[in-house]
Amino acid sequence: MNTLRLLTAAVTVITALSSxxxxxxxxxxxxxxxxxxxxxxxxRAWRDGLxxxxxxxxxxxxxxxxxxxxxxxxxHSLPQDAVVGYRKLISSDQVDLFNSGCVSAGxxxxxxxxxxxxxxxxxxSILTKRDQEQAWAFSFLAPPRFEMESRYRYLKERxxxxxxxxxxxxxxxxxxxxxxxxxxxxxxxxxxxxxxxxKPDDSDMTVQLGRINAAGxxxxxxxxxxxxxxxxxxxxxQLGLDKMLLLASNDDGAVFLEAGKxxxxxxxxxxxxxxxxxxxxxxxxxxAVDAFLTHWNRKYPDRDPTTGARAWDxxxxxxxxxxxxxxxxxxALRDATxxxxxxxxxxAAFNFSRDQHVGITENPxxxxxxxxxxxxxxx
Amino acid sequence: xxxxxEILQSLVNGVGVGLIYGLVGIGFCVIYNAxxxxxxxxxxxxxxxxMFCQVLMSQLGLPIILAIAITVPLVALAGMAxxxxxxxxxxxxxxxxxxxxxxxxxxxxxxxxxxxLGFGDRPRTFPDxxxxxxxxxxxxxxxxxxxxxxxxxxxxxxxxxLFFNRTRTxxxxxxCSQNREAAQLLGIPVARMMLVAFALxxxxxAIAGVLVTPTQYTAYNVxxxxxxxxxxxxxxxxxxxxxxxxxxxxxxxxxxxxxxxxLGAGFKNVAALSVLLxxxxxxxxxxxxxxxxxxxxxxx
Numbered sequence: 001m002n003t004l005r006l007l008t009a010a011v012t013v014i015t016a017l018s019s020x021x022x023x024x025x026x027x028x029x030x031x032x033x034x035x036x037x038x039x040x041x042x043x044r045a046w047r048d049g050l051x052x053x054x055x056x057x058x059x060x061x062x063x064x065x066x067x068x069x070x071x072x073x074x075x076h077s078l079p080q081d082a083v084v085g086y087r088k089l090i091s092s093d094q095v096d097l098f099n100s101g102c103v104s105a106g107x108x109x110x111x112x113x114x115x116x117x118x119x120x121x122x123x124x125s126i127l128t129k130r131d132q133e134q135a136w137a138f139s140f141l142a143p144p145r146f147e148m149e150s151r152y153r154y155l156k157e158r159x160x161x162x163x164x165x166x167x168x169x170x171x172x173x174x175x176x177x178x179x180x181x182x183x184x185x186x187x188x189x190x191x192x193x194x195x196x197x198x199k200p201d202d203s204d205m206t207v208q209l210g211r212i213n214a215a216g217x218x219x220x221x222x223x224x225x226x227x228x229x230x231x232x233x234x235x236x237x238q239l240g241l242d243k244m245l246l247l248a249s250n251d252d253g254a255v256f257l258e259a260g261k262x263x264x265x266x267x268x269x270x271x272x273x274x275x276x277x278x279x280x281x282x283x284x285x286x287x288a289v290d291a292f293l294t295h296w297n298r299k300y301p302d303r304d305p306t307t308g309a310r311a312w313d314x315x316x317x318x319x320x321x322x323x324x325x326x327x328x329x330x331x332a333l334r335d336a337t338x339x340x341x342x343x344x345x346x347x348a349a350f351n352f353s354r355d356q357h358v359g360i361t362e363n364p365x366x367x368x369x370x371x372x373x374x375x376x377x378x379x
Numbered sequence: 380x381x382x383x384x385e386i387l388q389s390l391v392n393g394v395g396v397g398l399i400y401g402l403v404g405i406g407f408c409v410i411y412n413a414x415x416x417x418x419x420x421x422x423x424x425x426x427x428x429x430m431f432c433q434v435l436m437s438q439l440g441l442p443i444i445l446a447i448a449i450t451v452p453l454v455a456l457a458g459m460a461x462x463x464x465x466x467x468x469x470x471x472x473x474x475x476x477x478x479x480x481x482x483x484x485x486x487x488x489x490x491x492x493x494x495x496l497g498f499g500d501r502p503r504t505f506p507d508x509x510x511x512x513x514x515x516x517x518x519x520x521x522x523x524x525x526x527x528x529x530x531x532x533x534x535x536x537x538x539x540x541l542f543f544n545r546t547r548t549x550x551x552x553x554x555c556s557q558n559r560e561a562a563q564l565l566g567i568p569v570a571r572m573m574l575v576a577f578a579l580x581x582x583x584x585a586i587a588g589v590l591v592t593p594t595q596y597t598a599y600n601v602x603x604x605x606x607x608x609x610x611x612x613x614x615x616x617x618x619x620x621x622x623x624x625x626x627x628x629x630x631x632x633x634x635x636x637x638x639x640x641x642l643g644a645g646f647k648n649v650a651a652l653s654v655l656l657x658x659x660x661x662x663x664x665x666x667x668x669x670x671x672x673x674x675x676x677x678x679x
Contacts (some may be wrong), residue, residue, distance in 0.1 A: 036491075036600065041500045170645060197644045201604045203399075207639040210385060222410045227502030230596040234504070238522035238594065239388075240513045254501035258596065261506075336513050 001314050017149035027328050029054075029318075030095030030119075032085045032110065034103045037077025038171075038200040038226055041241050041252050043101035046124050049311025050099060052295050057315065063322045070313075071095060075106045076326070082106025090117050096328045099314055100124065102307075111137060118330040120337060122314045124307070125309065126173055127357060130233045134357055138337055140314045142250075142348060142360040144177035145184070147270045150365040151247045152181075152188035154268065154378070161219045161245065165194040165212030167205070167232065169224030177223045177249075178265055193217050200228050206235045209244075219245040226255065233259035233267060250365070253304030253375050260370025270351070271368035274309040274346045279377050283346055284344045292346035306347070313345030317352070381640045384518045389636035395525045395594070397632020398532040399425075403609025404616060405539065406580035406626030412556030413569075413576035414470075417480050420461060420487035422606020423494075424581045427454045428588025429597030430494060433503040443508060444651050451585045458581025460550075462487055462574050480523055487602065494599040502596040528590045535586065548575060556619065574679040608632075611651060615658050617665020627666065630654075 031050060033043040047070075054068040062068055071093050073085030081258045082103055089095045090113070097120045100107055104125035111133040114121055121137040127146070128134060155161050164185070168178040178195065193215040196208035209232065212220055220356045222232055229248045236244050248259065248269040260267045273285050277293060280286040293310050296305050317340055322328055325336035338357075350359035369378040403421055410418045431453055435446035465486055469479050512523040543549040554562040555572045563569045587605070588597065595601075609624075612631050616623025631651055638650030658666060 036495070040495075040600065041502075044500055199644055199647070201601070202644065202647075203601075204392050204396050204589065204636070205644075207389045207636055209383070210388050210642060214382065214385065227596040227598050229599075230502050230504055231594075234594055234596075236523070238513055238518045238520065240515065252501065258502055258504050261504075341416065 006155065007247075008233065016139065019375075026067040026115070027064075027322075028068050028093060028095040029068060030086070030089035030093060030098045030332060031070055031072045031100050032075050032082045032089070032098070032103070033104060034106070035072070035074040035079030037103075039101060039103045041078040041255075042124070043077075043103065045252065045303070045307035046101045046311045047196045048300060048303070049066065049296075049308030050315060052299055052308065053312045053315030056295050057319055063319060063325065063328060066328070069336060070099075075101075075103055077103050077106075079103070079105040084108050086110035090114070090119065090138055092119055095119065097318070097330060099311070099318070100151045102173075108172070109135075114203055120330055120333075120334040122318060122337075124310065126176065130300060136334055137357060138314075138317075138352060140310050140317075140347075140350070140360070141173075141271075141358070142364065143358055145180050146360070146363040146365055147250060148177060148181045148184050148221070148361060150186075150270050152184060152190055154247070155190060155219055155245075156188045159219070159245070162189060163191050163193045163216045163260045164221055165196060165215065165217035166192055167196050167198060167208055167212065167220050167222045167224075169198055169200050171224065174223045181221060181223065190376055194237055198224070198228060198232075200224065202228065203231065204235065205232050206239055209235050209239055209241065213239065213244065219247055221247045223249055225249055225251045227258075229255050230258045230262070231282060233262040236266075237262055247367075250306065252306065256368070256370055256375055258324040260282035260374070260375075263379070265369045265371060267370055269368050270365045271375070272306060272309070272347045272364050273366065273375075275304065275306045276366060276377050277305075277367055288344045288346045309346035310348075313343070313347050313350060316345060317320075317343055317350055385640055386637070387519045390633055391519060391521055391525065391638045392638030394629060395522075395528050395634070396591075397526050397612075397629040398625075399587045399591045399605065399628070400608040400612040400631050401625035401628025402504075402532065402535065402583050402590075403605050404612035404615040404628045405621045406428035406583045406587075407609055407614075408619050408621050408624050409552070409577050409580045409583070411613075413552055414466070414555075414573050415476055415559075416466065416483065417610070417618075418461075418577075418580065419480060419492065419606065421584055421609055422602030422604070423455055423459060423487050423490045424584025425588040425591070425605040426494065426600070426602035427457060427490070427581075428496060428585030428598060429592035429601070430503065430588075431585075432589050432598075433505050433592065433597060434498065436505050437503070443505070447589050450589060451561055451582050454585035454588075455582040457490075457579040458579075458584075459574055461581075462577035466573070466577070467570065477654040485496065487606070489601065491599050491620040493578065498599065500505070500599065502598045504596040505591045510609075524590075524593045528594075531586065531590055535583070536622070536625060541626065543621070548572075552576060610649075612654050614655060615666055617662075618666045620665065620667055623665055623667035632665075 075082035099122040102124040107125050108128045115136045115175040123139050127139045168174040194212045250270040274289045288302035320340045321336040325332040338354045348360045351361045352359050367378045391604035406421045431450040432446045435441045507524040508527045509523040511521040551567045613624040616627030637645045638647050
């Protein structure tokens with residue numbers, strides 16, 4: 001009888017311990033990122049933003065009492081490697097959800113089987129085009145229209161330039177933005193006189209820039225990120241195009257500082273408020289920016305906060321979704337993300353709903369420039 | 380239809396980029412001649428050249444001349460380290476040339492990652508050697524840096540010619556390229572020659588990197604495109620022929636620029652690789668090795 005009691009007690013203790021261990025299982029967030037290759041700069045910042053947010057959330061008790069663990073797979077900015085990484089994160093690591101980087105082609109390629117696995121995807125990139133896959137994906141990227149509108153509005157309201165050239169890279173996001181740019185120009189009284197493409201690793205773009213100049217373009221609207229903006233700035237100067245403006249896509253501040261050394265205030269770029277924090281007026285946006293920068297600057301005092309802020313916002317939205325769902329089950333999280341009330345993040349305000357899986361619905365962008373080696377709002 | 384100005388402008392820029400490809404191509408040839416190895420890490424020497432120079436200028440505040448004077452030997456040392464740490468041990472263990480070539484590819488990835496960890500991922504650049512410009516020739520703009528690229532390229536070609544023809548070490552390297560066993564029997568220290576070849580090749584890559592960075596940017600991952608283009612240049616020129624590699628680089632740079640004018644940037648490499656294909660079919664040993672009548676050889 002004593003033996004039976006002892007066994008019963010042992011089984012009870014083991015069961016209790018194992019259920020506690022189960023409760024302590026971390027929430028696994030898979031992230032497919034281009035840590036090398038053309039998207040490296042943005043995706044490394046995305047990873048760092050995720051990790052800063054995870055640390056802060058973990059200090060506050062994690063998600064529903066469970067610690068957050070971010071599992072990263074480098075996709076080398078290649079879609080085929082992204083597929084391999086996503087499959088590994090699902091089958092081996094058994095992640096609960098995805099929060100992936102800006103290699104849109106990689107996210108597109110994996111979307112079908114991520115959907116089948118019923119894991120929500122929070123994305124730095126644009127959404128896939130298929131409706132079924134979109135149901136599982138949430139984009140934290142501003143619609144490409146906003147970037148184009150901000151630049152076009154600046155040209156219309158602050159300059160006399162009416163003829164422009166588009167210079168784009170071949171990524172899906174850039175092609176989408178190029179199409180929107182061509183479509184929108186007329187409504188801002190602008191004429192696109194030349195559309196030129198480049199590859200992100202091109203060491204020279206003088207041919208394309210020369211063509212835009214020859215076609216009468218007074219400004220180059222560059223669509224694409226990375227060091228190519230520096231190359232474009234240098235090439236503009238090499239060609240002696242002394243009045244040509246370069247309006248760059250939203251990017252890491254390090255790129256703008258280098259390009260700004262070459263072109264000065266002729267370099268203009270799309271910037272969210274978090275990239276120009278010193279000039280923000282008091283209000284909810286500034287509060288959200290400051291809340292993020294407190295943690296970001298502690299860890300990365302010399303790094304541009306732009307992409308990290310977006311990743312941070314995505315994690316804060318996730319935390320709110322988990323609170324609503326009271327679960328991190330894939331379907332529950334997906335449904336709850338659609339119910340997260342409007343959230344003012346450090347990068348932008350996010351408004352997800354059942355029909356709205358692109359969270360940024362209001363244009364958050366300012367136009368910045370470089371003065372005295374500092375990023376400032378353009379006059 | 381592209382205008383004459385457009386074509387002339389693209390030719391000018393193509394020559395500048397092509398010369399850089401040519402210097403990288405010569406780097407391939409120097410190592411290949413001394414060892415039979417194709418060093419796929421050649422592109423990273425270009426990256427290291429630009430990177431070290433920028434860091435020395437921005438972090439230590441060194442003037443550009445001093446930064447270059449330190450950078451080139453530093454990168455040459457990196458080349459020697461690669462030979463000592465990777466190539467030589469593999470050769471001693473009887474590794475096949477294919478295995479060693481693969482090892483150089485792995486070394487490239489490793490050096491890129493180390494650079495990424497050490498210097499971060501942000502693009503870096505430094506100003507033209509001569510501020511101002513461009514020089515206008517009619518409607519064609521020529522940046523001052525292009526003159527530096529052309530001038531230094533010409534000087535290097537002369538210096539390399541003198542080195543290979545007028546110095547004992549250069550002649551020893553040429554002997555190694557013709558017959559390594561015979562060279563060894565004649566008392567030439569072949570192993571040391573390989574070390575010299577790696578140092579020379581890395582130094583050339585560094586100079587190319589220092590010259591080209593003011594016209595664009597450098598980052599941990601810029602080496603690969605230069606490596607690939609330099610490799611193509613070396614093949615076009617006849618692998619192992621330094622002069623041929625230089626000419627091949629110039630041809631490639633000009634062709635790429637013209638391809639962008641005629642077909643758009645997306646077809647730049649398609650055009651370049653198509654040219655490579657034609658060259659390899661008609662001139663299997665490169666443009667400067669003469670036209671090969673392969674069919675006639677087979678029929679004999």
